[in-house]
Each structure stands twice: as C-alpha cells, then as structure tokens.
Amino acid sequence: MAKVLKTKDKILNAAERLFAEQGFEHTSLRQITSIADVNLASVNYHFGSKKALIQAVMERYHAAFMPALDAGLVALQAQGFNTTEDVLNCFVEPLLNLDRLNPNGTSIYLSLLGHAYSEIQGHLRRFTMHHFGHVIQRVLACIQQANPQLSAATIFWRLHFTLGATVFVQVSGQALSEIAEADFDERADAKDIISKLIPFLAAGIAAPVNGNPDLSSTLAQG
Amino acid sequence: MAKVLKTKDKILNAAERLFAEQGFEHTSLRQITSIADVNLASVNYHFGSKKALIQAVMERYHAAFMPALDAGLVALQAQGFNTTEDVLNCFVEPLLNLDRLNPNGTSIYLSLLGHAYSEIQGHLRRFTMHHFGHVIQRVLACIQQANPQLSAATIFWRLHFTLGATVFVQVSGQALSEIAEADFDERADAKDIISKLIPFLAAGIAAPVNGNPDLSSTLAQG
DNA sequence: GCCAAATTAAAACAGGTGTTTAATTTAAAC
DNA sequence: GTTTAAATTAAACACCTGTTTTAATTTGGC
Numbered sequence: 001m002a003k004v005l006k007t008k009d010k011i012l013n014a015a016e017r018l019f020a021e022q023g024f025e026h027t028s029l030r031q032i033t034s035i036a037d038v039n040l041a042s043v044n045y046h047f048g049s050k051k052a053l054i055q056a057v058m059e060r061y062h063a064a065f066m067p068a069l070d071a072g073l074v075a076l077q078a079q080g081f082n083t084t085e086d087v088l089n090c091f092v093e094p095l096l097n098l099d100r101l102n103p104n105g106t107s108i109y110l111s112l113l114g115h116a117y118s119e120i121q122g123h124l125r126r127f128t129m130h131h132f133g134h135v136i137q138r139v140l141a142c143i144q145q146a147n148p149q150l151s152a153a154t155i156f157w158r159l160h161f162t163l164g165a166t167v168f169v170q171v172s173g174q175a176l177s178e179i180a181e182a183d184f185d186e187r188a189d190a191k192d193i194i195s196k197l198i199p200f201l202a203a204g205i206a207a208p209v210n211g212n213p214d215l216s217s218t219l220a221q222g
Numbered sequence: 223m224a225k226v227l228k229t230k231d232k233i234l235n236a237a238e239r240l241f242a243e244q245g246f247e248h249t250s251l252r253q254i255t256s257i258a259d260v261n262l263a264s265v266n267y268h269f270g271s272k273k274a275l276i277q278a279v280m281e282r283y284h285a286a287f288m289p290a291l292d293a294g295l296v297a298l299q300a301q302g303f304n305t306t307e308d309v310l311n312c313f314v315e316p317l318l319n320l321d322r323l324n325p326n327g328t329s330i331y332l333s334l335l336g337h338a339y340s341e342i343q344g345h346l347r348r349f350t351m352h353h354f355g356h357v358i359q360r361v362l363a364c365i366q367q368a369n370p371q372l373s374a375a376t377i378f379w380r381l382h383f384t385l386g387a388t389v390f391v392q393v394s395g396q397a398l399s400e401i402a403e404a405d406f407d408e409r410a411d412a413k414d415i416i417s418k419l420i421p422f423l424a425a426g427i428a429a430p431v432n433g434n435p436d437l438s439s440t441l442a443q444g
Numbered sequence: 445g446c447c448a449a450a451t452t453a454a455a456a457c458a459g460g461t462g463t464t465t466a467a468t469t470t471a472a473a474c
Numbered sequence: 475g476t477t478t479a480a481a482t483t484a485a486a487c488a489c490c491t492g493t494t495t496t497a498a499t500t501t502g503g504c
Contacts, residue, residue, distance in 0.1 A: 161422050196376070
C-alpha cells in the first residue's frame, strides 16, 4: 500500500532532491512544483516563501543529524581521552543514518550543507547556528581536547578547512565520482568519500602548526 | 597622470571585483556596467556575452598564475626529490604575485576559482582544463613523486579535498575573517590564510591511507 | 446533506535577467 | 573637411523569477 503523499510532503521531497542537485538559487519554484506535480501557488500557501521552504528542507535533516552527533560527542567527552579521528568518527554514523530519511540522504544532506555555505544563504547560517550552535561548540571542545597543543584560532580555521573539503567534494560529488570511475575504475558513493576524507582531515587538523619552517620564511618574504 | 581606462578595461575591473565578492550568477550586467560607468550594451559589444566576459576575467588571472606555477613545478621536478610541502610551496609565490594585477589579486583569483567550482559553471571547468590541463597534470606528478606510496586515485581525491578547503575559505573569507577577528583578535588576509592552509593540506595529502584501522571497520558496518 | 474551513487552481503581477536593435555620437583615415 | 568605420547610447525584447490574487474545488465536522 504505497502511501499517498500530501502536497506538503511532495513539495519537500522534490525540493530536497533539486536543491541538492542544483543548489538553492538555481532551483525555481516552478521546477519544484512541476516535479512534485502540485500547483505553483501551493509552495507559498504551505510554506509562506521560498526561503521558508529552504529552511524546512534543511530542518528535516538537521533534526535527524544534529542530536545524534551531539550524543556521540557527549559520550566521547565522558570517556576523558580521545583523538582527532575519534571526533571525526562521531560524524560517520549520524551521517550514514540519514539514508533512513531518503536512499541518498547522506549525500543530499552534505550537498545541502555545501550549497548553504557556498551560496549567499546568510539566513541559513544564522538558522543553523541559532538552533544547533551548542553542537558546533561541542565539536570545537572535543577537537581542543584531542589537540591541547593547538590554539582556539588554529582549530577554528582548520575546522573550516575541514568543512570546505567535505562540502566541496559532496557538491561536486557526482562529477568527481564519474571522473574517478573513468580514470581509476573506482566508483565512490557518499560512504566511500567519507572514508577517504577522514584520514586526510584527521592528519590535517592534528598537523604541527609549522610543518616546515622554510615555508614560513618564504611566506614572510612574499 | 592617471591613465584613462578604455571601456573594455573598466568593465573587466568592475566585473572581477563583483564576481569575486558575489559570484558570477549573483552579479548582473547592470550592476557591472553601473559601477564601471559604461552603457549596458557595451558588455555584449566588447565581449559578446556574459559567459565570455566571465572567461575573459578568469583568463587575465590564469595567464599570470599558471605559467608561473608551471615553471616552479618544473624546477622542482628537476631537482629529483621533493616533499608535499615543496609542491604546495610552488603555489605560494605565483599566488601572492597576483597582487601586481590588483591589490587584492590573490584573494580575487582564489575567490573566482571557488565560485567557478561551486557554481554550475561547467564551461569554466572545461575552459581551464583545456588551456591549462598540462599544469594540473604536473601537479599530480609532483605529488606522486613526493608520495610514492599513494595510489593515483588517492592523490586524485586528496587534491580535490585540498581544492575544496582552499576555495571554501576564500569564498567565505571575508565572513570568516570577521569572525576570527571578533573571537581571537586575529585578522587574516589572503596570505595569512595560505600560511594556515599549507601545514593542514600537506599533512592531509601525505597522511597514511588508514590512519586508524578501527574507523574502517566502523565504516564497513555502517 | 450542509456549511464552513482548508486546499487547490489558473491567472496576473511586479520586478529582474541577458540580449538585441536601431539611432547617434566619436574617432580615425584619406 | 569629408568619409568610413568604430564605439556608445537609449529603448525595447523575450524570458524567467517569487509572490499575490481571485475563484473554484475539495475536505471534514455536524
């Protein structure tokens, strides 16, 4: 008995797919309502505006991901000692479990995050920080615990490098995966990419601040 | 004697600034021509289309950056042995020298690159690969030389992680720099960000493939 | 079945986009 | 100085965007 979806859910499903594929700005309401097979005006009726629809799409995933991540981080903090990879590992299961929302849930969520940051979606950043800022703070604390030698500023920058690397490969994921398949006979889904990311990111976050002193002088001259 | 700029150059200067700040799609021709103080139609007269204008803007920077990078890589290859940081270091001077084109040249170029990849600008990717694909190939070869234990596929993915981290912090550069200043009293320009990036990226690229075997099993269960 | 509320539908709205046209001005060549 | 080409201008074009309006329809409670 295939459940008959209400208009509101048909819109959300079509929107999350298109947003993940094309970004928020490049997806029009007419495209969404056409694929969802509903009337154009129903978006504004049910959600009020496109901006509110974007937030509703993100909220379904945030609500599934953020509490799970937070619980993992709390458990990690309780055990007293941890490594950078331990912290990153806390992200894996909550991310992979997003497949329960949607068969492509993991890559959809990461793509949405990527578009939220790379497009000018200031309202999305504020929305995320307002609702889940405490989770972000806990991530920072865990990384600090794992790397007591790093300053807060260094951790701040390195976590944004981490975010950048992650969302970039997810947003470009399909294209990159096709290249990788053609060149290396190695197709990569969201899970594969995550497993490739973690050693890279863990080493980067935990790296000594001045890996090679020669470089600093080169930069100083420049 | 302040040189009087021709219309074509006034357009290029206004366009590169707005493109770097707002991205390509969010910058309208009317915005460009208004700031450049030229007529709207002159863009299509001098460049043919907005797409061609975008490529012209990129080409000024590519032409200054790519040959310089390539020369540095060739010199590195000639000396037989190199490290990952050596390779990354080849990017620094060519990037910083872009300030000769424009006081903010370095961050403009990296922002343009970021927008070129994060927006759906397929024509820009093709344009870059067509003109400078051999430079990209040389980067791959140098990284392979510095890390003989890594497979070509691993290098492929890690260089895209690298690109992602780099362009993300540049595109979000201004916002991030403001946060960093507020939280850590530490303002960061393009050069500062590069110096923070290099230890992170070098450690990530050269990281062992299975940093912590426990993680692989967690991923395998997922 | 009836009525009121919720929902859907078609159409128009107001504003923005890149591009093109045709007329005018500027600049250079002879 | 005249002529010819290049460059600039203002206006319109065709299309797309999110949103609103008004009317028709469906739904749920009594």
